[in-house]
Amino acid sequence: MKNLIGVFDSGIGGLSIIEKLREILPHETFLYYADSTNCPYGNKTTEELLDITSKIVNYLRDEGCKLIVIACNTATTKCLKRLRELFPDIILVGVVPAIKVACDNNYQNTLVLATPATIESERTSELIKDYKRKNQNIYLAPCEGLAYAIEQGKAQDVNSILDTVFKDYQDKDIDCIVLGCTHYPFIKNEIAKRLPEATLIDGSLGVAKEVKRQLEIHNLINSSTAEGTVYMVNSKSLPKES
Numbered sequence: 001m002k003n004l005i006g007v008f009d010s011g012i013g014g015l016s017i018i019e020k021l022r023e024i025l026p027h028e029t030f031l032y033y034a035d036s037t038n039c040p041y042g043n044k045t046t047e048e049l050l051d052i053t054s055k056i057v058n059y060l061r062d063e064g065c066k067l068i069v070i071a072c073n074t075a076t077t078k079c080l081k082r083l084r085e086l087f088p089d090i091i092l093v094g095v096v097p098a099i100k101v102a103c104d105n106n107y108q109n110t111l112v113l114a115t116p117a118t119i120e121s122e123r124t125s126e127l128i129k130d131y132k133r134k135n136q137n138i139y140l141a142p143c144e145g146l147a148y149a150i151e152q153g154k155a156q157d158v159n160s161i162l163d164t165v166f167k168d169y170q171d172k173d174i175d176c177i178v179l180g181c182t183h184y185p186f187i188k189n190e191i192a193k194r195l196p197e198a199t200l201i202d203g204s205l206g207v208a209k210e211v212k213r214q215l216e217i218h219n220l221i222n223s224s225t226a227e228g229t230v231y232m233v234n235s236k237s238l239p240k241e242s
């Protein structure tokens with residue numbers, strides 16, 4: 001056991017989660033796995049995602065991770081339940097669109113931005129069923145291609161996707177926008193510009209608190225008082241499987 005926390009996503013998205021994790025757990029050391037080979041996840045089938053994510057969990061476990069964070073809404077909503085069955089010996093924490101936070105804070109009209117896979121997932125429907133009150137509206141907007149455009153740094157594509165998505169919501173009195181993909185915090189200014197009255201929320205604080213809680217329950221908190229670090233690995237730099 002190397003006392004590491006593994007974190008993965010299809011690319012840079014999960015770094016928005018790492019930021020919060022480091023704030024809440026400054027003495028932990030993280031191994032961040034960016035799966036650029038398979039980016040984007042958002043238009044893959046559940047079977048494809050399960051195949052991809054179980055290989056990553058295996059890799060991170062073999063590297064000595066004591067807990068693994070699925071820093072991706074798509075992989076979490078599509079695969080977390082199944083991954084927990086496949087890997088009962090490792091603690092897995094995922095991230096889901098912050099629908100509960102939006103509902104608990106009494107927002108009336110919430111717009112959820114996420115990948116097509118997250119939007120159509122059963123887990124997203126469950127979250128709405130569990131937390132939405134009668135007087136609240138939740139609008140689901142699949143943002144096809146947005147995570148990939150962010151990953152590639154294509155500002156023009158980002159803007160044209162956002163223009164298309166937001167044109168349907170200008171007259172809906174949206175007061176809350178859920179960033180339901182870990183890539184989206186990197187373009188929060190672009191998003192905020194389109195509906196300046198709305199509050200933007202994401203799931204990073206919830207994930208970081210849950211990771212801390214799990215480490216405490218399992219007595220796995222790093223006792224060192226030194227500042228932790230982040231090691232990075234990219235799937236493109238690893239040897240291909242035969």
Ligand code: DGL
Pocket residue numbers: 009010013014039040041042043071072073074075115118147148180181182183
């Ligand atoms: N950042 C991921 C998410 O939270 C995945 C985006 C993608 O690869 O499509 O959903």
